[in-house]
Amino acid sequence: MSRRVTSLDVAARAGVSQSAVSRVFSGASASKDTAAKVRAAAEALGYRPNVLARSLITGRSRIIGMVVAYLGNPFYPDALERFSRILQDEGYHTLVFTLPEGAGDTDTDRIVQQMLDHQVDGIILASVGLGDALAARCEAAGIPVVLFNRGQAGSGLAQVTSANRLGGAKVAEFLVAGNHARIGHVAGWQGSSTGRDRTEGFLDRLVALGTEAVGVEDGRYDHAEAVRATDILIAKGCDALFVGNDHMAFAVMDHLRFDLGLSVPGDVSVVGYDDVPMAAFAAYDLTTVRQPVGRMVKATVTGLLDQIEDTSARADITEIDGPLILRGSARIPEGLK
Amino acid sequence: MSRRVTSLDVAARAGVSQSAVSRVFSGASASKDTAAKVRAAAEALGYRPNVLARSLITGRSRIIGMVVAYLGNPFYPDALERFSRILQDEGYHTLVFTLPEGAGDTDTDRIVQQMLDHQVDGIILASVGLGDALAARCEAAGIPVVLFNRGQAGSGLAQVTSANRLGGAKVAEFLVAGNHARIGHVAGWQGSSTGRDRTEGFLDRLVALGTEAVGVEDGRYDHAEAVRATDILIAKGCDALFVGNDHMAFAVMDHLRFDLGLSVPGDVSVVGYDDVPMAAFAAYDLTTVRQPVGRMVKATVTGLLDQIEDTSARADITEIDGPLILRGSARIPEGLK
DNA sequence: CGTGATTTTGCACACCTATGCAAGCCTCGG
DNA sequence: CCGAGGCTTGCATAGGTGTGCAAAATCACG
Numbered sequence: 001m002s003r004r005v006t007s008l009d010v011a012a013r014a015g016v017s018q019s020a021v022s023r024v025f026s027g028a029s030a031s032k033d034t035a036a037k038v039r040a041a042a043e044a045l046g047y048r049p050n051v052l053a054r055s056l057i058t059g060r061s062r063i064i065g066m067v068v069a070y071l072g073n074p075f076y077p078d079a080l081e082r083f084s085r086i087l088q089d090e091g092y093h094t095l096v097f098t099l100p101e102g103a104g105d106t107d108t109d110r111i112v113q114q115m116l117d118h119q120v121d122g123i124i125l126a127s128v129g130l131g132d133a134l135a136a137r138c139e140a141a142g143i144p145v146v147l148f149n150r151g152q153a154g155s156g157l158a159q160v161t162s163a164n165r166l167g168g169a170k171v172a173e174f175l176v177a178g179n180h181a182r183i184g185h186v187a188g189w190q191g192s193s194t195g196r197d198r199t200e201g202f203l204d205r206l207v208a209l210g211t212e213a214v215g216v217e218d219g220r221y222d223h224a225e226a227v228r229a230t231d232i233l234i235a236k237g238c239d240a241l242f243v244g245n246d247h248m249a250f251a252v253m254d255h256l257r258f259d260l261g262l263s264v265p266g267d268v269s270v271v272g273y274d275d276v277p278m279a280a281f282a283a284y285d286l287t288t289v290r291q292p293v294g295r296m297v298k299a300t301v302t303g304l305l306d307q308i309e310d311t312s313a314r315a316d317i318t319e320i321d322g323p324l325i326l327r328g329s330a331r332i333p334e335g336l337k
Numbered sequence: 338m339s340r341r342v343t344s345l346d347v348a349a350r351a352g353v354s355q356s357a358v359s360r361v362f363s364g365a366s367a368s369k370d371t372a373a374k375v376r377a378a379a380e381a382l383g384y385r386p387n388v389l390a391r392s393l394i395t396g397r398s399r400i401i402g403m404v405v406a407y408l409g410n411p412f413y414p415d416a417l418e419r420f421s422r423i424l425q426d427e428g429y430h431t432l433v434f435t436l437p438e439g440a441g442d443t444d445t446d447r448i449v450q451q452m453l454d455h456q457v458d459g460i461i462l463a464s465v466g467l468g469d470a471l472a473a474r475c476e477a478a479g480i481p482v483v484l485f486n487r488g489q490a491g492s493g494l495a496q497v498t499s500a501n502r503l504g505g506a507k508v509a510e511f512l513v514a515g516n517h518a519r520i521g522h523v524a525g526w527q528g529s530s531t532g533r534d535r536t537e538g539f540l541d542r543l544v545a546l547g548t549e550a551v552g553v554e555d556g557r558y559d560h561a562e563a564v565r566a567t568d569i570l571i572a573k574g575c576d577a578l579f580v581g582n583d584h585m586a587f588a589v590m591d592h593l594r595f596d597l598g599l600s601v602p603g604d605v606s607v608v609g610y611d612d613v614p615m616a617a618f619a620a621y622d623l624t625t626v627r628q629p630v631g632r633m634v635k636a637t638v639t640g641l642l643d644q645i646e647d648t649s650a651r652a653d654i655t656e657i658d659g660p661l662i663l664r665g666s667a668r669i670p671e672g673l674k
Numbered sequence: 675c676g677t678g679a680t681t682t683t684g685c686a687c688a689c690c691t692a693t694g695c696a697a698g699c700c701t702c703g704g
Numbered sequence: 705c706c707g708a709g710g711c712t713t714g715c716a717t718a719g720g721t722g723t724g725c726a727a728a729a730t731c732a733c734g
Contacts, residue, residue: 004719004720006719006720006721007720007721008720018720018721019721019722019723021721022720022721022722022723023722023723025721026721026722026723028722028723031730049720049721050719050720050721052719052720052721053719053720053721053722054720054721054722055721056719056720056721056722057720057721057722057723058721058722
């Protein structure tokens with residue numbers, strides 16, 4: 001394997017200095033003439049600037065660290081794919097960091113260190129599961145951070161979520177309009193802001209509408225927990241369940257239909273949150289609140305790059321509204337048919 | 338933001354030379370005494386070696402490029418998560434590259450260039466969709482490559498797949514044993530080796546058993562295509578369908594049940610391939626051939642690291658056998674009950 | 675054509691670490 | 705006590721690029 005061709009080689013061939021080559025490739029000023037000569041020589045030699053050397057000296061790697069922990073929920077792979085694609089188009093790349101199952105502070109520290117080691121220009125935290133520790137440490141290290149699908153009140157960190165409270169409220173309106181008598185809630189993990197917000201919005205709106213939830217059980221975004229929660233709520237006689245995300249909603253529907261022998265939506269209406277692709281599958285045909293992944297991802301990237309390119313740009317909180325998608329898993333009010 | 342702590346700072350504080358510091362952190366020989374002094378100083382200053390500078394000089398980045406294109410199929414996120422985790426444990430990291438939808442040669446070239454730019458130590462191609470061009474170019478660039486869940490006959494490239502032919506054969510055995518009279522096949526994309534192999538193994542074994550497929554339609558790993566294929570095969574009177582992967586199988590089952598009003602497995606048996614988590618959901622309860630993701634991932638990483646650390650190690654082809662998982666989407670032969 | 679303003683260019687250094695080489699140290703056997 | 709051999713250590717350089725600075729070249733204009 002022959003040696004890499006360097007900017008010096010190009011300079012020699014083009015009859016200019018190495019700095020001229022550097023300037024041409026880093027977009028600095030250069031005369032039409034030399035730029036042409038340099039490009040020709042580079043083309044002939046197959047020269048490409050060495051990213052490592054460049055990063056070493058500029059201090060910017062054009063790499064974004066992305067922390068994920070929960071790819072089992074199809075919402076996240078979808079987001080990851082979009083992130084990777086957009087960042088690629090912007091000349092950035094995505095370095096993936098996976099948080100171990102029961103992530104303790106030790107793990108968190110290690111991840112942060114590794115990101116610092118690689119001098120990532122920015123960080124996307126796309127995981128509901130991780131504590132505030134990670135975000136705090138990133139911030140302390142002076143690296144721009146955006147929380148994706150996760151909020152953290154008063155942290156001063158940039159964050160992009162869907163309008164979770166409003167979404168929860170929409171479901172409340174919908175179920176009440178559907179004349180459901182006993183409404184229950186399999187909540188998203190109450191340790192996460194998204195989970196809490198959806199729950200709050202839902203419960204508050206119920207009260208505003210003059211009714212109340214028969215029961216609320218934390219499903220912790222977990223299959224088995226969701227089933228357990230369902231049992232409790234059904235025992236209380238619920239005829240409608242708002243489930244904290246689609247992934248749990250599938251488990252709930254399966255349990256209702258195949259273990260408890262109930263009809264959905266005949267006996268029980270089920271509403272989810274996310275609108276992952278599978279929600280449209282006929283087997284579930286899940287009524288759910290859509291999280292507009294595309295717009296959320298775009299907003300996240302924009303916010304992050306703004307922070308990177310203009311350090312004075314400050315972290316803002318973005319909430320993106322998504323519609324309730326009416327399908328067949330919940331009784332549809334007369335007025336909406 | 339204060340300047341980074343460098344090995345020179347540590348050297349000064351420890352009263353040794355910079356090279357001593359370097360040697361301690363790169364695992365070269367050093368006396369107990371100096372090692373201790375260096376570590377103490379490093380600890381006190383919060384020193385961490387600069388990965389970029391190190392990579393620049395050693396030529397190894399400890400970064401693995403991972404090319405994906407099809408995260409819609411839940412098989413791949415699962416794999417990606419495992420890859421990231423294992424590589425992390427081995428001191429490597431995962432740089433994700435996403436191939437655009439209709440990836441032409443231009444895109445392929447760009448991706449390869451970007452990987453070269455970042456001097457990735459190795460490449461995992463985890464995408465059925467991409468042509469041979471990408472693999473060839475990577476190989477030409479002298480970077481170790483392993484194809485994951487994708488083969489390429491006679492390419493001389495390392496590859497890890499499940500035993501696709503054998504898997505297809507198992508399904509043939511199973512369906513014949515179940516006394517199915519008219520067996521059809523919604524094939525995986527015939528442009529991919531996995532698709533072809535499964536199909537071959539399936540059809541060959543049918544013949545060996547003295548029967549034959551009523552029809553074979555390419556589902557191209559696509560939802561809509563799978564539905565189209567199903568229509569054709571059902572029109573031919575099939576009472577059993579082997580579907581090229583689980584993701585399509587879900588579409589097929591939904592179509593059979595909710596559009597055509599057929600019972601699964603009452604009227605038609607359906608068997609998939611992959612055993613993604615969703616296959617175990619009660620709504621589908623899909624009989625399918627398991628791809629042992631964990632072992633496939635482990636084999637891929639092992640093979641790749643071997644090639645990286647020992648350039649003489651040559652590419653081998655690994656096939657990992659997986660069992661047929663019996664569930665409720667296909668009639669179970671008397672003998673197996 | 676001369677002068678000042680402006681752009682272009684080259685020089686040299688910085689970024690931070692790994693490593694070949696030679697010199698220094700220690701150890702051990704005779 | 706001496707010499708040989710092995711382990712440590714420091715020196716100096718390489719790896720490839722960006723950038724401040726000053727010199728050179730170009731331009732505009734009177």
